[in-house]
Amino acid sequence: MSDTDGKKPLGLGGGPRSGSVKQSFSHGRTHAVVVETKRKRVVVPNPAKPGAPAGGGSSGASHLGDPSKRPAGISDAEMQRRLDALRQAKAREQEEAAKRAAEEREREEERQRRREEIETKEREDRQREAALRARAEEEERQKREAEEEAKNRAAARKADVLGTQRRQPAAPAPAAKPAEAEVPGDRGAGQSRPRPGAAAEGPAAGGPRPGTTPRKTDRERENRETDRGAARRGDEGRRTGKLTLSAATSEDGGRQRSLAAMKRKQEKARQKAMGFGQKAEKQVRDVQLPETIVVSELANRMAERAADVVKSLMKMGMMVTMNQVIDADTAELVIEEFGHRAVRVTDADVEQAIDSVEDKAEDLVSRPPIVTIMGHVDHGKTSLLDRIRKANVATGEAGGITQHIGAYQVKAPNGQVITFLDTPGHAAFTSMRARGAHVTDIVVLVVAADDAVMPQTIEAINHAKAAGVPMIVAINKIDKPSANPTKVRTDLLQHEVVVEAMSGEVQDIEVSAHTGQGIDSLLEAIALQAELLDLKANPNRSARAAVIEAKLDVGRGPVATVLVQNGTLKKGDIFSVGEKWGKVRALINDKGETVTEAGPSVPVEVLGLDGTPSAGDTLDVVNSEAQAREIADYREKASKDKRAAAGAATTLEQLMAKAKADKDVVEIPVIVKADVQGSAEAIVQALEKVGNEEVRIRILHYGVGAITDSDVGLADASGAPILAFNVRANATARGSASQKGVEIRYYSIIYDLLDDMKEAASGKLKAEIREHFIGYAKILEVFRITGTGNVAGCQVTEGVARRSAGVRLLRDNVVIHEGTLKTLKRFKDEVKEVYAGQECGMAFERYEDVRAGDVIEIFEREEVQRTLA
Incomplete structure (x- = not known):
């Protein structure tokens, strides 16, 4: 069964x-x-099925070939070309489907072959192991039977010997022969056949005691029969019967594999047979490679083990660790060796995060024009803007002079909003005016009718031309009796500015900031020009703005006045501006009101910067704080490298020449602190122009904000004064400056600061020596006097000869000696002066080579203190 x-x-x-x-x-x-x-x-795609779509497409092809259903405007040649392309595409699809089916069949056949090989090998291994195990068990069984048979024979001989002697009660009981006393398979009868003579071996014959030895013999016999049955059934190493201490410690009761291990082995074999255990194809990656990179970071970008990358570098002869830095060329070789592609990137790529997408035409909306007021000092720029704004700004400026760039928004009588920029007109504010021209749409050039064109007016014209923006000329102070607008128009012709009154294209408006004459006409001209420009911007994008001014405000921190050029700047935006970055903490408009957002052409103050930016920097909104910080760090590093490269001499000869030239130059070190960044830059640029080849001003440090202890410490170490423009020193800094003797000069007008520094630089100049010729004398005869030497008998031919004056000896109009007189005598007396027409005796100090006919030139020196222009 x-x-x-x-x-x-x-x-x-x-x-x-x-x-x-x-x-x-x-x-x-x-x-x-x-x-x-x-x-x-395994589902194998039918090669005939991919053709079905092609067949379906044939109806479309026939549809295209039907002249009645052909699209309009398509010729027969074009239709034939399309049909040919369609047929070729169908043929390629059929070929690709057939190729895929063939590849799938080949893969399936390969997997089937591998499965069969694995199964055959496992079956052979199992048979071999079973045969070896059966052979070992048979040998072990024969060995045990031989040992038991020998023990039984020895016991039988001993029993025979003891049967003729007196039985010893303490003698050990001999072991019986279970193999011969009981036949396996007859245990169901409950009896065993006794061997002959067994009855004679009772207890009196020294047999085993009842109840002891048979129990042990039955257990051993049961285990032995179980092992034999397992061997006959081909059991492969499984433990059978009860686990006893003797079986566990015996040689053949060793440790077996667990059930979990067997399951893992079977699962691994199954996956290997199905083809799942094959090694996946290597994935080729695009590895971004900067100028330098750490070995561990390179391994991470390639998704390779760092130890393998280090091993590859060691093969190249570079003994490096995973924490060392390698250059880009070496890293590129390693990337190519591992089969990846290197993509070179630079530090400047971080600026690509700034959104520079071109705006679509449908997203653009009209924006207010940005108008810049430019012109010469005291030509009425700020007063004109006051009249337009109906506010008084000039009274808030020191000396009535605009020293900052002010940005304001006003509404014209026709309802149009206009953004005005008021720039200073003094020469010190050239850079500030240049920045105002770069962000503007229209320039209003203010020229006083009673003063005509001035140097700063010409400079403003050049800035406007360089920026490529249209210009409107406002002839101011037309209400004065001395006003001459015709002269202004004529002077502008010299600088290629032709106004409409002179048959040109530049609008000119006669205005009066005092009486308000022509203000409406000026606003109309600005509105007309803005309409011609058709100014538009996209408010629904990341903001981009220009920094008009920046300052360090006590209590609010760094504050920047920006003019939004595109997009909308909102509260909470993260931005990068020059070498600084920040997050918009608050926005304040030109009226001092807090707003939540600022659109195109709107000037606002931005709070939330990590430092004071430079006026003229561009503010760009970015996605994250990390991105903004990375851009700011890169720009700061690039700026430092640029300054270092500009200040370093390229060759040793240039370095030595510069040191030799600077040896005789007197430097005046100063420290500049101002209220806003634009004023600080303007002061520094003006001070750098003060001086000449003998003396110059050296700017040790300049910044924005109040004077601090660190400024006083720097001034004390370098012996420099601190120039404070519209800022003051705090109490600690004042006490430290008083204790250390540091000079702090406070200014509110830039002119006064520049004049003081010019005077200080002039005091370092060497005095100029000027010569005044006072007379000439001609040598008539030379006398030799003992104790005095050669004395020239002279006649003063012109001017006067003085004892204290300097003299030059001329021979044939050539200077052969210059010195002083040792003696000047008239007859026998020493005199101080000898006038023209008189004779006298002269002797030179430490010089005696004088001859008759030589001419003596007499002069006096005067020291004149020099000043800087």
């Missing part, structure tokens, strides 16, 4: 493959179960 007992075998269906699994139970019982394994179903 089979193990299945006629029952239907377990199966999974779907192309079954039969096999057997042996189940083990307690007390050594086993049971074999026939099972069936289901193979993995």
Whole structure:
């Protein structure tokens, strides 16, 4: 009777493959179960099916070929070309489908072949192991039987010997022969056949005691029979019977593999047979490669082990660790060796994060024009803007002079909003005016009718031309009796500015800031010019603005006045501006009101910067704080490198020449602190122009904000004064400056600061020596006097000869000696002066080579203190 007992075998269906699994139970019982394994179903695409869509497409092709249904405007040649392209595409699709099907069949055949090889090998291994195990068990069984047979024979001989002697009560009981006393398979009868003579071997004959030895013999016999049955059934290493101490410590009761280990082995074999265990293809990556990179970071970007990268570098002869930095060329070789692609990037790529997408035409809306007021000092620029704004700004400026760039928004009578920029007109504010021209749309050039064109007016014209913006000329102070607008128009012709009154294209408006005459006409001209320019911007994008002014405010920190050029600047935006970055903490408009956002052409004050930016920097809104910080760090590093490269001499000869030239130059070190960044830059640029080849001013440090202890410490160490423009020193700094003797000069007008520094620089100049010729004398005769030397008898031919004056000896109009007189005598007396027409005697100090006919030139020196222009 089979193990299945006629029952239907377990199966999974779907192309079954039969096999057997042996189940083990307690007390050594086993049971074999026939099972069936289901193979993995592989779907092979039918090569005929991919052609179906092509067939469907043929109807479309026929539709295209039908002249009645052909699209309008397509010729026969074009239609034939399209049909040919369609047929070629269908043919390529069929070829690709057939190729994929063939590849899939090849892969399936390869997997099937591998599965069969693995199964054959495992089957052979199992058979080999079973044969070896059976052979070992048979040898062990024969060995045990031989040992037991020898013990039984020895016991029988001993029993025979002891049968003729007196039995010793303490003698050990000999072991019986279980193999011969009981036949396996007859235990069901409950009896065993006794061997002959067994009755004579009773207890009196020294046999075993009842109840002791038979129990042990039965257990050993049961274990032995179980092992033999397992060997006959082909049990492969499974433990049978009860686990006893003797079985666990015996040589053949060693450690077996666990059930989990067997399951892992079977799963691994199954995956290997199905082709899942194959190594995946290497993924080629694009590795971004900067100028320098750490080895571990390079391995991370390639998704490779750092140890493998280090090994590759060692093969190249570079003994490095994973924490060392390598250059880009070496890293590129490593990337290529690992099969990846290197993509070179630079530090400047961080600025690509700034949004520079071109705006679409449908997203643009009209924006207010930005108008810049430019012109010469005291020509009425700020007064004109006051009249337009109906406010008084000039009274807030020291000396009535605009020293900052002011940005304001006003509404014209026609309702149009105009943004005005008021720039200073003094020469010290050239850079500030240049920045005002760069962000403007229209320039209003203010020229006083009673003063005509001045140097700063010409400079403003040049800035406007360089910026490429239209210009409107406002002839101011037309209400004065001395006003001459015609002269202004004529002077502008010299600088290629032709106004409409002179048949040109530049609008000119006669205005009066005092009476308000022509203000409406000026606003109309600005509105007309703005309409011609058709100014538009996209408010629905990241903001981009220009920094008009920046300052360090007590309590609010760094504050920047910006003019939004594109997009909308909102509260909470993260931005990068020059070498600084920040997050918009608050926005304040020109009226001092807090707003939540600022659109195009709107000037606002921005709070939330990490430092004071430079006037003229561009503010760009970015996505994240890390991005903004990275851009600011890169720009700061680039600026430092640029300054270092500009200040360093390229060759040793240039360095030595510069040191030699600077040896005789007197430097005046100063420290500049101002209220806003623009004023600080203007002061520094003006001070750098003060001086000449003998003396110059050296700017040790300049900044924005109040004077601090660090400024006083720097001034004390360098012996420099501190120039404070519209700022003051705090109490600690004042006490420190008083204790250390540091000079702090306070200014509110830039002119006064520049004049004082010019005077200080002039005091360092050497005095100029000027010569005044006072007379000439001619040598008539030379006398030799003992104790005095050669004395020249002279006649003063012109001017006067003085004892204290300097003299030059001329021979044939060539100077052969210059010195002083040792004696000047008239007859026998020493005199101080000898006038023209008189004779006298002269002797030179430490010089006696005088001859008759030589001419003596008499002069006096005067020291004149020099000043800087």
